[in-house]
Protein backbone atom coordinates (compact mmCIF):
# COMPACT_ATOMS: atom_id res chain seq x y z
CA UNK A 1 0.00 0.00 0.00
CA UNK A 2 1.12 3.56 -0.56
CA UNK A 3 2.08 5.40 2.56
CA UNK A 4 0.99 8.71 1.08
CA UNK A 5 -1.33 9.54 -1.77
CA UNK A 6 -1.86 13.14 -2.77
CA UNK A 7 -4.56 14.01 -5.29
CA UNK A 8 -5.35 17.36 -6.78
CA UNK A 9 -3.76 19.29 -3.99
CA UNK A 10 -4.32 23.02 -4.36
CA UNK A 11 -3.23 25.88 -2.12
CA UNK A 12 -3.86 29.59 -2.49
CA UNK A 13 -2.14 32.37 -0.61
CA UNK A 14 -4.53 35.25 -1.17
CA UNK A 15 -4.43 35.72 -4.92
CA UNK A 16 -1.32 33.64 -5.39
CA UNK A 17 -2.01 30.09 -6.54
CA UNK A 18 0.93 28.27 -5.03
CA UNK A 19 -0.30 24.76 -5.90
CA UNK A 20 -2.62 24.19 -8.82
CA UNK A 21 -3.70 20.59 -8.42
CA UNK A 22 -0.76 18.37 -7.59
CA UNK A 23 -1.03 14.57 -7.51
CA UNK A 24 1.61 12.06 -6.55
CA UNK A 25 2.23 9.13 -4.28
CA UNK A 26 4.87 7.82 -1.95
CA UNK A 27 4.94 4.00 -1.81
CA UNK A 28 5.88 2.37 1.46
CA UNK A 29 9.60 1.91 2.00
CA UNK A 30 10.68 4.21 -0.80
CA UNK A 31 12.44 7.52 -1.09
CA UNK A 32 10.44 9.83 -3.32
CA UNK A 33 11.67 13.27 -4.12
CA UNK A 34 10.07 16.45 -5.24
CA UNK A 35 12.42 18.74 -7.09
CA UNK A 36 11.86 22.18 -8.50
CA UNK A 37 13.09 25.75 -8.63
CA UNK A 38 12.61 28.43 -6.00
CA UNK A 39 8.97 29.24 -5.52
CA UNK A 40 7.75 26.12 -7.34
CA UNK A 41 5.62 25.16 -4.35
CA UNK A 42 7.69 22.41 -2.74
CA UNK A 43 7.51 23.72 0.81
CA UNK A 44 3.84 24.50 0.35
CA UNK A 45 3.23 20.88 -0.65
CA UNK A 46 4.87 19.58 2.51
CA UNK A 47 3.02 22.08 4.69
CA UNK A 48 -0.29 21.10 3.16
CA UNK A 49 0.46 17.42 3.80
CA UNK A 50 1.31 18.23 7.42
CA UNK A 51 -1.92 20.10 7.95
CA UNK A 52 0.00 23.33 8.48
CA UNK A 53 -1.79 25.26 5.75
CA UNK A 54 -5.27 25.22 4.31
CA UNK A 55 -5.60 23.23 1.08
CA UNK A 56 -8.05 21.67 -1.33
CA UNK A 57 -7.82 18.16 -2.68
CA UNK A 58 -7.14 14.97 -0.78
CA UNK A 59 -4.19 13.66 1.13
CA UNK A 60 -4.34 10.04 2.22
CA UNK A 61 -1.93 8.79 4.85
CA UNK A 62 -1.97 5.01 5.25
CA UNK A 63 -5.12 5.03 3.16
CA UNK A 64 -6.97 7.41 5.47
CA UNK A 65 -7.86 10.95 4.43
CA UNK A 66 -6.18 13.55 6.62
CA UNK A 67 -8.67 16.30 5.85
CA UNK A 68 -9.05 18.74 8.72
CA UNK A 69 -6.59 16.92 10.96
CA UNK A 70 -4.31 19.08 13.03
CA UNK A 71 -0.57 18.72 12.59
CA UNK A 72 0.08 17.28 16.02
CA UNK A 73 -2.39 14.46 15.37
CA UNK A 74 -0.65 13.57 12.12
CA UNK A 75 2.68 13.60 13.92
CA UNK A 76 1.07 11.26 16.43
CA UNK A 77 0.42 8.84 13.58
CA UNK A 78 4.01 9.00 12.39
CA UNK A 79 3.87 11.66 9.72
CA UNK A 80 6.91 13.61 10.76
CA UNK A 81 8.15 16.78 9.16
CA UNK A 82 11.63 18.23 9.34
CA UNK A 83 10.73 21.72 8.14
CA UNK A 84 12.53 24.13 5.85
CA UNK A 85 15.33 26.18 7.34
CA UNK A 86 16.04 23.32 9.77
CA UNK A 87 13.25 24.21 12.12
CA UNK A 88 15.19 23.64 15.27
CA UNK A 89 14.66 25.86 18.29
CA UNK A 90 17.80 27.95 18.80
CA UNK A 91 16.67 29.05 22.27
CA UNK A 92 16.53 25.45 23.52
CA UNK A 93 19.45 23.14 24.15
CA UNK A 94 20.28 20.30 21.79
CA UNK A 95 18.87 17.82 24.30
CA UNK A 96 15.66 19.80 24.71
CA UNK A 97 15.22 19.89 20.95
CA UNK A 98 15.62 16.13 20.85
CA UNK A 99 13.14 15.70 23.70
CA UNK A 100 10.58 17.53 21.60
CA UNK A 101 10.94 14.73 19.06
CA UNK A 102 8.35 12.77 21.03
CA UNK A 103 6.14 15.69 21.99
CA UNK A 104 3.38 14.68 19.58
CA UNK A 105 4.35 11.06 19.17
CA UNK A 106 3.30 9.21 22.28
CA UNK A 107 4.06 5.75 20.92
CA UNK A 108 7.75 6.70 20.66
CA UNK A 109 8.01 7.67 24.32
CA UNK A 110 8.93 4.23 25.57
CA UNK A 111 11.78 3.98 23.07
CA UNK A 112 13.09 7.48 23.67
CA UNK A 113 16.35 6.42 25.26
CA UNK A 114 17.10 3.82 22.62
CA UNK A 115 16.22 6.15 19.75
CA UNK A 116 18.36 8.83 21.32
CA UNK A 117 21.33 6.49 21.36
CA UNK A 118 20.65 5.48 17.75
CA UNK A 119 20.65 9.12 16.75
CA UNK A 120 23.93 9.68 18.50
CA UNK A 121 25.36 6.76 16.53
CA UNK A 122 24.27 8.45 13.33
CA UNK A 123 25.44 11.87 14.47
CA UNK A 124 28.16 11.51 17.12
CA UNK A 125 28.70 15.27 17.01
CA UNK A 126 25.34 15.88 18.60
CA UNK A 127 26.14 13.80 21.63
CA UNK A 128 29.10 16.02 22.48
CA UNK A 129 26.86 19.05 22.34
CA UNK A 130 23.71 18.07 24.22
CA UNK A 131 23.88 20.94 26.71
CA UNK A 132 24.69 23.55 24.10
CA UNK A 133 22.03 25.97 22.86
CA UNK A 134 20.90 24.74 19.46
CA UNK A 135 21.32 28.22 18.03
CA UNK A 136 25.06 27.98 18.58
CA UNK A 137 25.43 24.86 16.43
CA UNK A 138 26.87 25.12 12.93
CA UNK A 139 24.48 24.92 10.01
CA UNK A 140 25.37 21.30 9.34
CA UNK A 141 24.95 20.36 12.98
CA UNK A 142 21.58 22.08 13.08
CA UNK A 143 20.47 20.00 10.13
CA UNK A 144 21.70 16.86 11.88
CA UNK A 145 19.72 17.90 14.92
CA UNK A 146 16.58 18.42 12.85
CA UNK A 147 16.90 14.96 11.33
CA UNK A 148 17.77 13.34 14.66
CA UNK A 149 14.74 14.94 16.29
CA UNK A 150 12.52 13.67 13.51
CA UNK A 151 13.94 10.14 13.86
CA UNK A 152 13.37 10.09 17.60
CA UNK A 153 9.67 10.32 16.79
CA UNK A 154 9.91 7.01 14.87
CA UNK A 155 8.54 8.32 11.57
CA UNK A 156 6.47 6.16 9.29
CA UNK A 157 6.76 8.90 6.73
CA UNK A 158 9.52 11.45 6.97
CA UNK A 159 9.07 14.76 5.18
CA UNK A 160 12.41 16.45 4.60
CA UNK A 161 12.46 20.00 3.28
CA UNK A 162 15.79 20.86 1.66
CA UNK A 163 18.06 19.16 4.17
CA UNK A 164 21.13 20.06 2.11
CA UNK A 165 20.44 23.77 1.87
CA UNK A 166 23.47 25.90 2.58
CA UNK A 167 25.75 23.04 3.60
CA UNK A 168 29.31 22.30 2.52
CA UNK A 169 29.69 19.45 0.01
CA UNK A 170 31.04 16.91 2.54
CA UNK A 171 28.16 17.63 4.89
CA UNK A 172 25.69 17.34 2.02
CA UNK A 173 27.12 13.94 1.25
CA UNK A 174 26.86 12.89 4.88
CA UNK A 175 23.23 13.99 5.06
CA UNK A 176 22.29 12.13 1.88
CA UNK A 177 24.12 9.02 3.09
CA UNK A 178 22.14 9.17 6.30
CA UNK A 179 18.86 9.51 4.42
CA UNK A 180 19.70 6.36 2.48
CA UNK A 181 20.69 4.58 5.67
CA UNK A 182 17.53 5.38 7.57
CA UNK A 183 15.51 4.31 4.58
CA UNK A 184 17.38 0.99 4.26
CA UNK A 185 18.04 0.16 7.89
CA UNK A 186 14.93 1.52 9.54
CA UNK A 187 12.57 1.16 6.60
CA UNK A 188 11.55 4.78 6.92
CA UNK A 189 9.56 6.04 3.95
CA UNK A 190 10.85 9.43 2.84
CA UNK A 191 9.40 12.32 0.90
CA UNK A 192 12.35 14.51 0.10
CA UNK A 193 12.15 18.06 -1.20
CA UNK A 194 15.35 19.32 -2.77
CA UNK A 195 16.84 21.90 -5.03
CA UNK A 196 19.98 19.82 -5.15
CA UNK A 197 18.36 17.75 -7.88
CA UNK A 198 21.36 15.63 -8.73
CA UNK A 199 21.91 14.25 -5.27
CA UNK A 200 18.23 13.85 -4.66
CA UNK A 201 17.60 11.94 -7.88
CA UNK A 202 20.55 9.68 -7.21
CA UNK A 203 19.06 8.36 -4.00
CA UNK A 204 15.39 8.41 -5.00
CA UNK A 205 13.32 5.49 -6.13
CA UNK A 206 10.97 7.85 -7.85
CA UNK A 207 10.77 11.60 -8.34
CA UNK A 208 8.47 14.38 -9.43
CA UNK A 209 9.40 17.74 -10.89
CA UNK A 210 7.31 20.60 -9.64
CA UNK A 211 7.07 23.71 -11.77
CA UNK A 212 5.07 26.76 -10.61
CA UNK A 213 2.53 24.72 -8.71
CA UNK A 214 2.16 21.80 -11.11
CA UNK A 215 3.90 18.49 -11.65
CA UNK A 216 5.62 18.80 -15.02
CA UNK A 217 7.55 15.55 -15.09
CA UNK A 218 7.89 12.34 -13.16
CA UNK A 219 9.86 9.15 -13.33
CA UNK A 220 12.38 6.91 -11.67
CA UNK A 221 15.25 8.80 -10.12
CA UNK A 222 17.74 7.25 -12.50
CA UNK A 223 15.58 8.03 -15.54
CA UNK A 224 15.15 11.66 -14.59
CA UNK A 225 18.88 11.98 -14.09
CA UNK A 226 19.27 11.20 -17.79
CA UNK A 227 16.32 13.23 -18.98
CA UNK A 228 17.43 16.05 -21.31
CA UNK A 229 15.08 18.68 -19.85
CA UNK A 230 16.02 17.85 -16.31
CA UNK A 231 19.68 17.95 -17.21
CA UNK A 232 19.32 21.35 -18.78
CA UNK A 233 17.17 23.04 -16.20
CA UNK A 234 17.90 21.38 -12.89
CA UNK A 235 21.29 19.81 -13.21
CA UNK A 236 22.94 22.77 -14.90
CA UNK A 237 24.28 20.63 -17.75
CA UNK A 238 24.11 21.69 -21.37
CA UNK B 239 20.80 53.36 56.88
CA UNK B 240 17.95 51.78 58.80
CA UNK B 241 15.54 53.74 56.65
CA UNK B 242 17.20 52.31 53.63
CA UNK B 243 16.84 48.74 54.88
CA UNK B 244 13.20 49.32 55.71
CA UNK B 245 12.52 50.78 52.25
CA UNK B 246 14.34 47.88 50.69
CA UNK B 247 12.18 45.35 52.53
CA UNK B 248 9.03 47.19 51.51
CA UNK B 249 10.27 47.56 47.95
CA UNK B 250 11.06 43.88 47.65
CA UNK B 251 7.59 42.97 48.88
CA UNK B 252 5.96 45.28 46.36
CA UNK B 253 8.32 44.01 43.67
CA UNK B 254 7.37 40.41 44.43
CA UNK B 255 3.70 41.20 43.84
CA UNK B 256 4.57 42.95 40.58
CA UNK B 257 6.69 39.97 39.63
CA UNK B 258 3.81 37.51 39.97
CA UNK B 259 1.73 39.72 37.67
CA UNK B 260 4.57 40.50 35.27
CA UNK B 261 5.21 36.78 34.74
CA UNK B 262 1.77 36.37 33.21
CA UNK B 263 2.33 39.23 30.78
CA UNK B 264 5.65 37.88 29.72
CA UNK B 265 4.54 34.25 29.35
CA UNK B 266 1.53 35.17 27.25
CA UNK B 267 3.66 37.49 25.18
CA UNK B 268 6.11 34.65 24.70
CA UNK B 269 3.55 32.32 23.15
CA UNK B 270 1.25 34.77 21.37
CA UNK B 271 3.37 37.90 20.83
CA UNK B 272 0.41 39.62 22.43
CA UNK B 273 0.22 42.10 25.29
CA UNK B 274 -2.72 40.72 27.21
CA UNK B 275 -4.18 44.02 28.32
CA UNK B 276 -6.82 42.15 30.28
CA UNK B 277 -4.15 40.73 32.58
CA UNK B 278 -4.65 43.54 35.12
CA UNK B 279 -8.30 42.50 35.34
CA UNK B 280 -7.30 38.87 35.83
CA UNK B 281 -5.31 40.14 38.82
CA UNK B 282 -8.37 42.08 40.00
CA UNK B 283 -10.43 38.91 39.61
CA UNK B 284 -7.97 37.19 41.95
CA UNK B 285 -8.51 39.81 44.63
CA UNK B 286 -12.30 39.52 44.34
CA UNK B 287 -12.32 35.72 44.17
CA UNK B 288 -10.28 35.75 47.34
CA UNK B 289 -12.58 38.27 48.97
CA UNK B 290 -15.77 36.38 48.18
CA UNK B 291 -14.23 33.07 49.09
CA UNK B 292 -13.14 34.42 52.46
CA UNK B 293 -16.47 36.08 53.06
CA UNK B 294 -18.83 33.27 52.02
CA UNK B 295 -16.98 29.98 51.82
CA UNK B 296 -15.24 30.08 55.15
CA UNK B 297 -17.33 29.22 58.22
CA UNK B 298 -18.32 32.23 60.28
CA UNK B 299 -15.84 33.05 62.98
CA UNK B 300 -12.84 31.57 61.16
CA UNK B 301 -9.75 33.07 62.68
CA UNK B 302 -7.03 34.54 60.46
CA UNK B 303 -4.21 32.07 59.94
CA UNK B 304 -1.62 30.94 57.45
CA UNK B 305 -3.84 28.00 56.50
CA UNK B 306 -6.80 30.29 55.81
CA UNK B 307 -4.57 32.56 53.73
CA UNK B 308 -3.37 29.64 51.66
CA UNK B 309 -6.93 28.51 51.04
CA UNK B 310 -7.92 31.99 49.93
CA UNK B 311 -4.88 32.17 47.68
CA UNK B 312 -5.77 28.87 46.04
CA UNK B 313 -9.37 30.00 45.53
CA UNK B 314 -8.12 33.22 43.94
CA UNK B 315 -5.73 31.33 41.69
CA UNK B 316 -8.58 29.17 40.49
CA UNK B 317 -10.86 32.19 39.95
CA UNK B 318 -8.23 34.01 37.93
CA UNK B 319 -7.25 30.93 35.94
CA UNK B 320 -10.86 30.33 34.96
CA UNK B 321 -11.22 33.92 33.79
CA UNK B 322 -7.89 33.70 31.95
CA UNK B 323 -8.83 30.62 29.96
CA UNK B 324 -12.26 32.01 29.14
CA UNK B 325 -10.59 35.08 27.68
CA UNK B 326 -8.10 32.92 25.80
CA UNK B 327 -10.70 30.61 24.37
CA UNK B 328 -13.37 33.09 23.42
CA UNK B 329 -11.49 36.30 22.70
CA UNK B 330 -8.01 35.37 21.51
CA UNK B 331 -8.22 31.87 20.04
CA UNK B 332 -10.68 32.81 17.26
CA UNK B 333 -8.21 35.50 16.22
CA UNK B 334 -5.14 33.27 16.08
CA UNK B 335 -4.63 33.95 12.39
CA UNK B 336 -5.99 37.50 12.37
CA UNK B 337 -3.77 40.56 11.95
CA UNK B 338 -1.95 41.64 15.10
CA UNK B 339 -3.86 44.89 15.41
CA UNK B 340 -7.21 43.10 15.65
CA UNK B 341 -5.97 41.03 18.57
CA UNK B 342 -4.54 44.09 20.28
CA UNK B 343 -7.81 45.97 20.00
CA UNK B 344 -9.64 42.90 21.29
CA UNK B 345 -7.32 42.75 24.29
CA UNK B 346 -8.05 46.38 25.14
CA UNK B 347 -11.76 45.72 24.65
CA UNK B 348 -11.73 42.72 26.98
CA UNK B 349 -9.89 44.78 29.57
CA UNK B 350 -12.51 47.54 29.46
CA UNK B 351 -15.34 45.02 29.45
CA UNK B 352 -13.98 43.44 32.62
CA UNK B 353 -13.39 46.76 34.36
CA UNK B 354 -16.93 47.90 33.79
CA UNK B 355 -18.46 44.44 33.99
CA UNK B 356 -16.65 44.14 37.31
CA UNK B 357 -18.35 47.30 38.55
CA UNK B 358 -21.67 45.83 37.56
CA UNK B 359 -21.08 42.54 39.34
CA UNK B 360 -18.93 43.50 42.33
CA UNK B 361 -20.27 47.03 42.72
CA UNK B 362 -18.34 50.19 41.97
CA UNK B 363 -17.57 51.21 45.55
CA UNK B 364 -14.51 49.82 47.29
CA UNK B 365 -14.86 46.82 49.56
CA UNK B 366 -12.68 45.86 52.44
CA UNK B 367 -10.55 42.82 51.97
CA UNK B 368 -11.11 40.58 55.02
CA UNK B 369 -8.30 39.97 57.44
CA UNK B 370 -7.13 36.48 56.59
CA UNK B 371 -3.63 36.70 57.96
CA UNK B 372 -2.76 37.36 61.59
CA UNK B 373 -1.12 40.76 61.40
CA UNK B 374 2.04 41.10 63.38
CA UNK B 375 5.07 43.33 63.13
CA UNK B 376 8.35 41.69 63.80
CA UNK B 377 10.87 44.15 65.16
CA UNK B 378 14.22 43.48 63.57
CA UNK B 379 15.78 46.10 65.80
CA UNK B 380 16.72 49.66 64.99
CA UNK B 381 13.23 50.60 63.88
CA UNK B 382 13.21 48.07 61.08
CA UNK B 383 10.03 46.05 60.81
CA UNK B 384 9.02 43.04 58.85
CA UNK B 385 5.35 42.24 58.98
CA UNK B 386 3.73 38.84 58.58
CA UNK B 387 2.17 40.00 55.34
CA UNK B 388 5.57 40.69 53.88
CA UNK B 389 6.88 37.33 55.03
CA UNK B 390 3.92 35.67 53.34
CA UNK B 391 4.56 37.63 50.16
CA UNK B 392 8.21 36.61 50.13
CA UNK B 393 7.58 32.95 50.87
CA UNK B 394 4.62 32.51 48.59
CA UNK B 395 6.12 34.29 45.61
CA UNK B 396 9.36 32.41 46.11
CA UNK B 397 7.59 29.04 46.15
CA UNK B 398 5.45 29.93 43.13
CA UNK B 399 8.47 31.08 41.17
CA UNK B 400 10.40 27.91 41.98
CA UNK B 401 7.46 25.84 40.75
CA UNK B 402 7.26 27.99 37.63
CA UNK B 403 10.99 27.63 37.03
CA UNK B 404 10.56 23.87 37.19
CA UNK B 405 7.59 23.86 34.81
CA UNK B 406 9.28 26.09 32.28
CA UNK B 407 12.72 24.55 32.27
CA UNK B 408 12.21 20.91 33.19
CA UNK B 409 9.00 19.70 31.61
CA UNK B 410 7.76 18.98 28.12
CA UNK B 411 5.18 21.72 28.61
CA UNK B 412 7.93 24.24 29.33
CA UNK B 413 10.02 23.15 26.36
CA UNK B 414 6.95 23.41 24.16
CA UNK B 415 6.17 26.85 25.50
CA UNK B 416 9.67 28.09 24.78
CA UNK B 417 9.59 26.44 21.35
CA UNK B 418 6.37 28.28 20.54
CA UNK B 419 7.90 31.54 21.65
CA UNK B 420 10.58 31.03 19.03
CA UNK B 421 8.23 29.96 16.25
CA UNK B 422 4.63 28.96 16.59
CA UNK B 423 4.60 27.66 13.05
CA UNK B 424 7.56 25.36 13.50
CA UNK B 425 6.28 24.21 16.88
CA UNK B 426 2.99 23.27 15.27
CA UNK B 427 4.53 21.40 12.38
CA UNK B 428 6.80 19.26 14.56
CA UNK B 429 3.89 18.02 16.62
CA UNK B 430 3.36 20.42 19.51
CA UNK B 431 -0.32 20.82 20.35
CA UNK B 432 -0.04 24.56 20.20
CA UNK B 433 -3.53 25.38 21.42
CA UNK B 434 -3.12 23.17 24.46
CA UNK B 435 0.20 24.75 25.39
CA UNK B 436 -1.21 28.25 25.00
CA UNK B 437 -4.18 27.24 27.12
CA UNK B 438 -1.93 25.96 29.91
CA UNK B 439 0.19 29.10 29.64
CA UNK B 440 -2.91 31.19 30.31
CA UNK B 441 -3.83 28.99 33.27
CA UNK B 442 -0.42 29.40 34.86
CA UNK B 443 0.00 33.10 34.09
CA UNK B 444 -3.49 33.89 35.34
CA UNK B 445 -3.15 31.80 38.48
CA UNK B 446 0.03 33.68 39.40
CA UNK B 447 -1.84 36.98 38.94
CA UNK B 448 -4.64 35.60 41.11
CA UNK B 449 -2.22 34.85 43.93
CA UNK B 450 -0.82 38.36 43.54
CA UNK B 451 -4.36 39.74 43.78
CA UNK B 452 -4.79 38.25 47.25
CA UNK B 453 -1.37 39.39 48.43
CA UNK B 454 -2.25 42.86 47.19
CA UNK B 455 -5.63 42.74 48.91
CA UNK B 456 -3.97 41.78 52.17
CA UNK B 457 -1.43 44.59 51.85
CA UNK B 458 -3.85 47.29 50.60
CA UNK B 459 -7.22 46.05 51.85
CA UNK B 460 -9.49 48.43 49.93
CA UNK B 461 -10.33 46.81 46.65
CA UNK B 462 -12.55 47.84 43.73
CA UNK B 463 -13.04 46.61 40.15
CA UNK B 464 -10.60 49.17 38.74
CA UNK B 465 -7.95 47.80 41.04
CA UNK B 466 -6.12 46.03 38.24
CA UNK B 467 -5.47 49.14 36.24
CA UNK B 468 -2.40 50.64 37.85
CA UNK B 469 -0.67 47.49 39.20
CA UNK B 470 -1.43 45.87 35.83
CA UNK B 471 0.25 48.67 33.94
CA UNK B 472 3.18 48.68 36.31
CA UNK B 473 3.67 44.95 36.06
CA UNK B 474 3.53 45.30 32.30
CA UNK B 475 6.21 48.00 32.49
CA UNK B 476 8.24 45.71 34.73
CA UNK B 477 8.00 42.98 32.10
CA UNK B 478 9.13 45.42 29.40
CA UNK B 479 11.95 46.61 31.63
CA UNK B 480 13.17 43.06 32.13
CA UNK B 481 12.68 42.16 28.47
CA UNK B 482 9.19 41.11 27.47
CA UNK B 483 8.98 37.40 26.79
CA UNK B 484 11.82 36.67 29.19
CA UNK B 485 10.77 34.99 32.42
CA UNK B 486 13.82 35.84 34.51
CA UNK B 487 13.65 39.35 33.07
CA UNK B 488 10.11 39.82 34.34
CA UNK B 489 11.18 39.05 37.90
CA UNK B 490 14.23 41.31 37.70
CA UNK B 491 12.20 44.14 36.16
CA UNK B 492 9.50 43.80 38.79
CA UNK B 493 11.89 43.83 41.72
CA UNK B 494 13.73 46.85 40.30
CA UNK B 495 10.45 48.67 39.82
CA UNK B 496 9.18 47.81 43.31
CA UNK B 497 12.42 49.01 44.85
CA UNK B 498 12.64 52.22 42.86
CA UNK B 499 9.04 53.10 43.61
CA UNK B 500 9.60 52.61 47.30
CA UNK B 501 12.83 54.61 47.32
CA UNK B 502 11.24 57.44 45.38
CA UNK B 503 8.26 57.50 47.74
CA UNK B 504 10.52 57.31 50.78
CA UNK B 505 13.27 59.75 49.83
CA UNK B 506 11.60 62.16 47.44
CA UNK B 507 7.84 62.20 47.60
CA UNK B 508 5.07 59.70 47.21
CA UNK B 509 3.46 61.98 44.62
CA UNK B 510 6.10 60.87 42.14
CA UNK B 511 5.72 57.23 42.93
CA UNK B 512 3.16 56.32 40.30
CA UNK B 513 4.75 58.49 37.63
CA UNK B 514 8.07 56.71 38.05
CA UNK B 515 6.97 53.55 36.24
CA UNK B 516 6.06 55.59 33.17
CA UNK B 517 9.34 57.44 33.24
CA UNK B 518 11.07 54.06 33.33
CA UNK B 519 8.92 52.83 30.45
CA UNK B 520 9.87 55.80 28.30
CA UNK B 521 13.54 55.45 29.18
CA UNK B 522 13.56 51.73 28.39
CA UNK B 523 11.81 52.25 25.09
CA UNK B 524 14.27 54.99 24.14
CA UNK B 525 17.48 53.46 25.39
CA UNK B 526 17.05 49.71 25.39
CA UNK B 527 13.77 48.69 23.82
CA UNK B 528 14.55 45.01 24.23
CA UNK B 529 14.72 45.43 28.02
CA UNK B 530 17.45 44.26 30.37
CA UNK B 531 17.50 40.62 29.30
CA UNK B 532 15.47 40.93 26.14
CA UNK B 533 16.48 39.89 22.67
CA UNK B 534 17.44 42.44 20.07
CA UNK B 535 14.40 41.54 18.02
CA UNK B 536 11.76 44.21 18.55
CA UNK B 537 8.51 44.81 16.84
CA UNK B 538 6.25 47.78 17.14
CA UNK B 539 2.86 46.91 18.54
Ligand SMILES: Nc1ncnc2c1ncn2[C@@H]1O[C@H](COP(=O)(O)OP(=O)(O)OP(=O)(O)O)[C@@H](O)[C@H]1O
Pocket residue numbers: 013014016017018036037038039040041042043044045084195
Ligand atom coordinates in the same frame (compact mmCIF):
# COMPACT_ATOMS: atom_id res chain seq x y z
N1 LIG C 1 2.75 32.54 3.48
C1 LIG C 1 2.74 32.87 2.17
N2 LIG C 1 2.04 33.95 1.75
C2 LIG C 1 2.01 34.28 0.43
N3 LIG C 1 2.65 33.61 -0.51
C3 LIG C 1 3.37 32.55 -0.16
C4 LIG C 1 3.46 32.12 1.21
N4 LIG C 1 4.25 31.04 1.27
C5 LIG C 1 4.63 30.79 0.00
N5 LIG C 1 4.11 31.70 -0.85
C6 LIG C 1 4.30 31.74 -2.31
O1 LIG C 1 3.95 30.46 -2.81
C7 LIG C 1 4.85 30.06 -3.82
C8 LIG C 1 5.46 28.71 -3.45
O2 LIG C 1 6.27 28.86 -2.30
P1 LIG C 1 7.06 27.66 -1.63
O3 LIG C 1 7.66 28.16 -0.40
O4 LIG C 1 6.18 26.49 -1.56
O5 LIG C 1 8.20 27.41 -2.72
P2 LIG C 1 9.41 26.39 -2.68
O6 LIG C 1 9.27 25.52 -3.88
O7 LIG C 1 9.51 25.72 -1.39
O8 LIG C 1 10.63 27.38 -2.90
P3 LIG C 1 12.12 27.34 -2.28
O9 LIG C 1 12.91 26.36 -3.07
O10 LIG C 1 12.62 28.74 -2.51
O11 LIG C 1 12.01 26.98 -0.85
C9 LIG C 1 5.87 31.17 -3.94
O12 LIG C 1 5.52 31.96 -5.04
C10 LIG C 1 5.73 31.93 -2.67
O13 LIG C 1 6.03 33.29 -2.87
Ligand SMILES: [Mg+2]
Pocket residue numbers: 042043044084
Ligand atom coordinates in the same frame (compact mmCIF):
# COMPACT_ATOMS: atom_id res chain seq x y z
MG1 LIG D 1 10.90 25.76 0.13
